[in-house]
Amino acid sequence: MKKHIYLLLIASVAIWSCSKNDEEFLDRPSTSILTQEQIFSDPKTTLSVLADLYNRYYDFGTVEDWASLAGFNVAYWSEAGRYPEFQNDGWGYGAWGTWDYAYIREINLFLERCSEATELTEEDKTRFLAEARFLRASYYFEMVKRMGGVPLILESETYDFSGDASYLQHPRETEAAIYDFVISEAEALKDILPNDANTKSRATKGAVLAMQARAALYAASIAKYGATTPQVSLPGGEVGIPASRANEYYTKALEASEAIINGEAGGYGLYTKKPDLSENFSSIFYDKANNPEAIFVEDYLVGGGKTHGYTIVNQPRFGAEEEEGGRINPSLQFVQSFELLDGTYAPLENEVGDAPVYFDNIGDIFQGRDARLAGTVILPGSKFKSTDVDIWAGVVLADGSVVSGDSRGQQKELPGMTGQVQVVGFDGPIDGLEFTAQTGFYIRKYQDPATGSGRRGTQSDVWFIRYRYAEVLLNAAEAAFELNQPELAADYLNDVRERAGLTVPLTAADVTFDKIVHERYVELAFEGLHFFDLKRWRLAHVILDGNPISPEEVTENIGVATKRETQPYNIWPYKYYNPGDANDGKWLYRINRLSRITGSDRFRLGNYYSEIGQGLINNNPKLVRNPNQ
Amino acid sequence: MKVKFYILALLVLAVSASCELDNFNEPDADFTGNIVYEGQAIPVARNQVRFELWQSGYGSPAPIDVAIAQDGSFSSRLFSGDYKLIFLPGEGPFRASSDTLYFNLSGNKTMDLNVTPYYMIRGAQFSQSSGTVSGTCGVDQIITGTNGRAVERVTLVINRTQFVDTNSGGEGSIAQVDADLSDLNNLSMSVDIPEDAKKPDQDYIFARIGVKVEGIEDMIYTPVEKLNL
Incomplete structure (x- = not known):
């Protein structure tokens, strides 16, 4: 009987499972994947797709990668594994290349899918589409800066598996055409995007105008200064812009900059909240509350899952919150290029004739200079997070010999003294010891003064500013200068210089090419812009010419645009020890080059535009190689 | 017995x-x-x-770079086969034929490549006395007309090792000096040998003269000359 019951059961299961609704029953919506319709029906999910595209924005320099901000010998890298960067003689042709057409495709797909969406409000949709177009233009701008003209793909493309992919192979546009695209996209987007100076991390009218000004300025200077290096061009114009177009681009750059300066994009202005001008300058980069200077930023949030370790890797080693820090060490050449308050250039006066100059306080040698110096660099004798840094290299005895140590804060016995005293700072500098201030300096720009910013468990949420108001002023000044309006250029430069505490304003006659170069060098250092300035003025192969810098020339020609920049130098403070002498206990400085710096960088003509890899050319034979490679 | 079987299997594997x-x-x-x-x-x-x-015939093509040594020679160890040879535009202080050169390689091959330099350095002479190296030479323009280019500078370079050039920084030169270009047929320059604390007793030095042509990155040199101090 039991057997029969089993049979019955099996039979009934078999019957029941043959129901007509099988297909309906099994067709369940996925609980882990959102469909296109679901995403583009809700502004929140659409925004999160857009946020991913924002997150993939390409920066040449960024706080997430400290070395990217400190290249080209503006600083020494105090990390043992990076010393080889100062022992080689240049860069490969492929350096700095970028070719992310997957990113372009995903932006194009976003544009196509979002514009087909039916359930988004028209207002949301317009803004999302404009933001995606801004991101796409930004990336094309990034590509043209590094690679020259690239294929301009504005629609998503699909392979038809026919075995012939030639319809997907597009030739490179001219360099001018990509710049024109960036400028025209900006023109089209500026009145669609929100006119709101308080939105910093999403595209606004201010951001798009700032991008337009920068792109037009870069294109203009490539047209003008590219004429000095005719071999850095291609016959098809994929690299190089005709000189005849310079004026047109400069005019556009001035127009776009002035639109921001005149307040058309909202209330942007210079940051002037703090009375101490140096502190004011460093605050631009970490004060995120009502900061009128920042136009477009990459933002971070501690506790929000998005932080970076810039302060961890750069904090002064003495008193650091982790057992590391101190990586970016600004060079002597950078520090001495800051003007005296009356606007004149002067080397750091460590010697008169051959006799050393003695200073009462360790930081005195840096006094009376452009306030941006102390705002950008942590100088010996200054503070970070209310703690004094301890940067001094040793004790100089009466006969000029040096007593120093090879570990941080080492103690030794000095002649004529019983007991040991400290003979070197806890921040070094010690030649070859990583994380100490090997040039005598640490970086201050972008370091976060908040407690915990130097801890790996907390990290920093200081934002990275991609476009800021002072750069817009300098862009306007440069464009005005090139358009023969030196009075206007002087006005814009003076706005920036006044905030830096410089007392003598520039007159129209003072504005020269070298002055423009200098002002951008000191104001925008360690922001990832210096490299492209060198490239577009075609100065890179001149100042990075592969020759070592002699100790004599290092303090000469300050403020000259063509000054050699192949190696960083250092200047070290020493304590003078000579009991009974009037100078006992005072400070003197010595200029030197670190023993680890054995190479000198040479920027070859083939480095101006990064190499398009052989693999890409094999896949698309229509791509032309960049020149001189 | 089982162990032996494994050994046998391993042997077969190794052989095959x-x-x-x-x-x-x-x-x-x-x-x-x-x-x-x-x-x-x-x-x-x-x-x-x-x-x-x-070299054609092996999947996705990639170029084999052959660098030229400082005496103008080159050598490369290759597979036998069909090759084509090209000079990239802008490479070298000369104009090379823009045509691609095809050749077949089977076994060793010696081949000189004809190029037309912008200039040739003629009659280079070096001498040294009391810590100063002097050099004289003439510069002969080879490419004239629309493709001709002016001389940017003529440089005497000295170095402690036999690798002498202006491009390799401290590795390629310990001192260099530019000539006065008023008479290209009769150039002379002299440079003091800097003191070197690392090797004060070295009693020889290497010198050569280089010509930089305007708008061309690579320089053309004389052969390296060893001078006994």
């Missing part, structure tokens, strides 16, 4: 896995020669001037 089926032969041909003008090798800076070799 090491069959020659998928092994390539090693490169078997030396390709050597000089870049020459009128039979004379053209010295350049070490590892700065290159040409490309392409």
Whole structure:
């Protein structure tokens, strides 16, 4: 009987499972994947797709990668594994290349899918589409800066598996055409995007105008200064812009900059909240509350899952919150290029004739200079997070010999003294010891003064500013200068210089090419812009010419645009020890080059535009190689 | 018995896995020669001037870079086969034929490549006395007309090692000086030998003269000369 019951059961299961609704029953919506319709029906999910595209924005320099901000010998890298960067003689042709057409495709797909969406409000949709177009233009701008003209793909493309992919192979546009695209996209987007100076991390009218000004300025200077290096061009114009177009681009750059300066994009202005001008300058980069200077930023949030370790890797080693820090060490050449308050250039006066100059306080040698110096660099004798840094290299005895140590804060016995005293700072500098201030300096720009910013468990949420108001002023000044309006250029430069505490304003006659170069060098250092300035003025192969810098020339020609920049130098403070002498206990400085710096960088003509890899050319034979490679 | 069986299996594996089926032969041909003008090798800076070799028939093509040594010679160890050779535009202080050169390699091959330099350095003479190296030479313009280019500078370079050029920074030169260009047929320059604390007793030095042509990155040099102090 039991057997029969089993049979019955099996039979009934078999019957029941043959129901007509099988297909309906099994067709369940996925609980882990959102469909296109679901995403583009809700502004929140659409925004999160857009946020991913924002997150993939390409920066040449960024706080997430400290070395990217400190290249080209503006600083020494105090990390043992990076010393080889100062022992080689240049860069490969492929350096700095970028070719992310997957990113372009995903932006194009976003544009196509979002514009087909039916359930988004028209207002949301317009803004999302404009933001995606801004991101796409930004990336094309990034590509043209590094690679020259690239294929301009504005629609998503699909392979038809026919075995012939030639319809997907597009030739490179001219360099001018990509710049024109960036400028025209900006023109089209500026009145669609929100006119709101308080939105910093999403595209606004201010951001798009700032991008337009920068792109037009870069294109203009490539047209003008590219004429000095005719071999850095291609016959098809994929690299190089005709000189005849310079004026047109400069005019556009001035127009776009002035639109921001005149307040058309909202209330942007210079940051002037703090009375101490140096502190004011460093605050631009970490004060995120009502900061009128920042136009477009990459933002971070501690506790929000998005932080970076810039302060961890750069904090002064003495008193650091982790057992590391101190990586970016600004060079002597950078520090001495800051003007005296009356606007004149002067080397750091460590010697008169051959006799050393003695200073009462360790930081005195840096006094009376452009306030941006102390705002950008942590100088010996200054503070970070209310703690004094301890940067001094040793004790100089009466006969000029040096007593120093090879570990941080080492103690030794000095002649004529019983007991040991400290003979070197806890921040070094010690030649070859990583994380100490090997040039005598640490970086201050972008370091976060908040407690915990130097801890790996907390990290920093200081934002990275991609476009800021002072750069817009300098862009306007440069464009005005090139358009023969030196009075206007002087006005814009003076706005920036006044905030830096410089007392003598520039007159129209003072504005020269070298002055423009200098002002951008000191104001925008360690922001990832210096490299492209060198490239577009075609100065890179001149100042990075592969020759070592002699100790004599290092303090000469300050403020000259063509000054050699192949190696960083250092200047070290020493304590003078000579009991009974009037100078006992005072400070003197010595200029030197670190023993680890054995190479000198040479920027070859083939480095101006990064190499398009052989693999890409094999896949698309229509791509032309960049020149001189 | 079982252990022996495993050993046997391993042996069979080892023998069958090491069959020659998928092994390539090693490169078997030396390709050597000089870049020459009128039979004379053209010295350049070490590892700065290159040409490309392409071998067809092996999947996705990639160029083989061949660097030219400082005496103007080159050598490369290659697989036998068909090659094409091209100079990239703008490479070298000369104009090379823009045509691609095809050749077949089977066994060693020596081939001189004819190029036309912008200038040739003639009659270079070096001398040294009391810590100063002097050099004289004339510069002869080879390419004239629309493709001609002016001389930017003529430089006497000295170095402690036999690698002498202006491009390699401290590795390629310990001192250099530019000549006065008023008479290109009769150039002279002299440079003091800097003191070197690391090697004060070295009693010889190497020198050569280089010509930088306007708008061309690579310089053309004389052969390296060893001078006894």
